[in-house]
Amino acid sequence: xxxxxxxxxxxxxxxxxxxxxxxxxxxxxxxxxxxxxxxxxxxxxxxxxxxxxxxxxxxxxxxxxxxxxxxxxxxxxxxxxxxxxxxxxxxxxxxxxxxxxxxxxxxxxxxxxxxxxxxxxxxxxxxxxxxxxxxxxxxxxxxxxxxxxxxxxxxxxxxxxxxxxxxxxxxxxxxxxxxxxxxxxxxxxxxxxxxxxxxxxxxxxxxxxxxxxxxxxxxxxxxxxxxxxx
Amino acid sequence: xxxxxxxxxxxxxxxxxxxxxxxxxxxxxxxxxxxxxxxxxxxxxxxxxxxxxxxxxxxxxxxxxxxxxxxxxxxxxxxxxxxxxxxxxxxxxxxxxxxxxxxxxxxxxxxxxxxxxxxxxxxxxxxxxxxxxxxxxxxxxxxxxxxxxxxxxxxxxxxxxxxxxxxxxxxxxxxxxxxxxxxxxxxxxxxxxxxxxxxxxxxxxxxxxxxxxxxxxxxxxxxxxxxxxxxxxxxxxxxxxxxxxxxxxxxxx
Numbered sequence: 403x404x405x406x407x408x409x410x411x412x413x414x415x416x417x418x419x420x421x422x423x424x425x426x427x428x429x430x431x432x433x434x435x436x437x438x439x440x441x442x443x444x445x446x447x448x449x450x451x452x453x454x455x456x457x458x459x460x461x462x463x464x465x466x467x468x469x470x471x472x473x474x475x476x477x478x479x480x481x482x483x484x485x486x487x488x489x490x491x492x493x494x495x496x497x498x499x500x501x502x503x504x505x506x507x508x509x510x511x512x513x514x515x516x517x518x519x520x521x522x523x524x525x526x527x528x529x530x531x532x533x534x535x536x537x538x539x540x541x542x543x544x545x546x547x548x549x550x551x552x553x554x555x556x557x558x559x560x561x562x563x564x565x566x567x568x569x570x571x572x573x574x575x576x577x578x579x580x581x582x583x584x585x586x587x588x589x590x591x592x593x594x595x596x597x598x599x600x601x602x603x604x605x606x607x608x609x610x611x612x613x614x615x616x617x618x619x620x621x622x623x624x625x626x627x628x629x630x631x632x
Numbered sequence: 633x634x635x636x637x638x639x640x641x642x643x644x645x646x647x648x649x650x651x652x653x654x655x656x657x658x659x660x661x662x663x664x665x666x667x668x669x670x671x672x673x674x675x676x677x678x679x680x681x682x683x684x685x686x687x688x689x690x691x692x693x694x695x696x697x698x699x700x701x702x703x704x705x706x707x708x709x710x711x712x713x714x715x716x717x718x719x720x721x722x723x724x725x726x727x728x729x730x731x732x733x734x735x736x737x738x739x740x741x742x743x744x745x746x747x748x749x750x751x752x753x754x755x756x757x758x759x760x761x762x763x764x765x766x767x768x769x770x771x772x773x774x775x776x777x778x779x780x781x782x783x784x785x786x787x788x789x790x791x792x793x794x795x796x797x798x799x800x801x802x803x804x805x806x807x808x809x810x811x812x813x814x815x816x817x818x819x820x821x822x823x824x825x826x827x828x829x830x831x832x833x834x835x836x837x838x839x840x841x842x843x844x845x846x847x848x849x850x851x852x853x854x855x856x857x858x859x860x861x862x863x864x865x866x867x868x869x870x871x872x873x874x875x876x877x878x879x880x881x882x883x884x885x
Contacts, residue, residue, distance in 0.1 A: 561844065571868075615860065629798060
C-alpha cells in the first residue's frame with residue numbers, strides 16, 4: 403500500500419528522515435512543519451494549532467489524494483528543572499507533542515474510517531517507556547501521553563482497519579540535541595550497550611517496517627534505542 | 633537486493649509453523665541458510681528445496697547434539713551471522729497435575745535449548761565481529777497463561793535471557809532481540825485446542841474473536857519481523873521484546 407502520507411515535523415531530524423524514506427518507498431509525502439520541508443508537498447503549520455492542522459490536511463488531501471498514512475514526528479526537546487517549568491512551558495510541551503498527534507489524528511481519521519483502512523505511527527520516546535532524568539519531567543510526561551494516546555487509539559480502532567502504533571526512539575542524533583547536550587556526553591554514551599546515539603535513518607527504518615510489514619502490530623511501541631531502555 | 637544478502641543464518645525448528653516461514657523468508661532475502669529440526673520431516677525437506685538450505689538434525693535440548701550440529705555447520709557454511717532461535721515445545725496442563733518430566737521438557741527445549749544454540753553460535757559471531765540473535769518468545773511469556781506454566785515460564789526466561797545478553801553482548805556488536813507473538817496460525821494451536829476441549833478450527837475462531845483486530849496472526853508476519861531484526865535496518869534494536877499480537881496486550885515486556 404502506498405499513496406498519500408502526511409508527516410509532521412518533516413523539515414528536520416527524525417521527521418525529515420522518515421519523510422525521505424517514505425518517498426523512496428513510493429509514498430507521496432506532505433510534510434507539515436513550522437519550517438519549509440523538502441517533501442513533495444511542503445506545508446507550514448504549527449501542529450499545536452488545530453485549525454492550522456485542519457487546513458494542512460485539507461490541502462494535502464487536495465494535492466495528493468486520500469491520506470492513508472499519518473506519521474506524527476513534530477516535537478522539540480528542552481531540559482528544565484521541574485520547579486522552573488512554568489505554565490507556559492508545560493502547556494507548550496503538551497500542546498505540541500500530545501496536541502500535535504491528536505490534532506493530526508482528528509483531521510486524518512475521518513477519511514481513514516470512511517475508507518476502512520489507514521496507518522498511524524506516532525513518534526514517542528524511550529522516555530515514554532522508562533521516564534527521563536533531571537530536567538525531563540515535562541518532555542517525559544508529554545511523550546508518555548503520546549504513548550498512552552497511541553495505545554488507546556490502537557484499541558479503539560483495532561476492528562476498523564486502522565493500524566496505530568508508535569516508534570519510541572532512544573537518544574537520536576538530531577538538531578534537537580545541541581553539541582553540549584548531556585545525551586552526547588561520552589560518559590552517557592558509554593552506558594549504552596551500543597555505545598552511540600541512534601541515527602534518524604534507523605528510526606525511519608523502523609517506521610517503514612511498521613508501515614510495510616508490521617501488519618499484526620496494534621497499539622505497540624517499537625523502540626530502536628541503542629539499548630537505552632531494555 | 634535481499635535484506636540478508638550474504639548473511640549466514642541458522643533457523644531452529646524450521647520444519648513447520650513460524651520456523652518454516654522464517655527460513656523461507658530468510659532464504660528469499662539472500663541468506664546462506666542452515667535449517668535445524670529435531671527430526672527429518674516433509675516440511676523441512678520442502679524448506680530445503682525452496683531455499684537451498686543445509687539441513688541439520690539435532691535435538692537442541694541435548695548439549696552434545698548441539699555441539700555436533702555446530703561442527704557440521706562450521707564445516708558446511710562457516711561462522712553464523714544470524715541465529716533465529718525459534719524451536720519450541722509446548723504442552724498444557726493445570727499446574728499441580730502437570731507431570732514433572734513433561735513440565736521440564738518445555739523448559740529444557742525452549743530455554744535450555746536456546747542457551748545451547750547461543751553458546752555454540754557465539755565463537756563464530758565473535759570471529760565475525762558481530763551478529764544478530766533473534767529469539768522467538770511468546771505473549772504467554774509476557775502476560776502468563778492458565779494451564780501453561782511450563783511453556784510460559786520458559787518464554788519469560790527467554791525474554792530475560794534476551795535482555796541480559798543484549799547488555800552483555802551489545803558492546804561487541806552482537807545484538808539480541810526477541811519476538812513475543814500473540815496467537816499465530818500454527819500447528820501449536822492444536823495444543824490449545826486440546827486443552828480447551830474444542831476442535832482446532834473452533835480454537836482459531838475463538839482466538840480471532842478475542843483479538844482486537846479480529847484475526848489471529850499469520851506466520852509470515854513473524855517471519856517479516858524476524859527478517860527485519862536480523863537485518864541492518866534494525867541496527868539500533870538491542871534487548872527489545874517486540875509484540876506482534878493484533879492488540880491483545882499492551883503490557884510492556
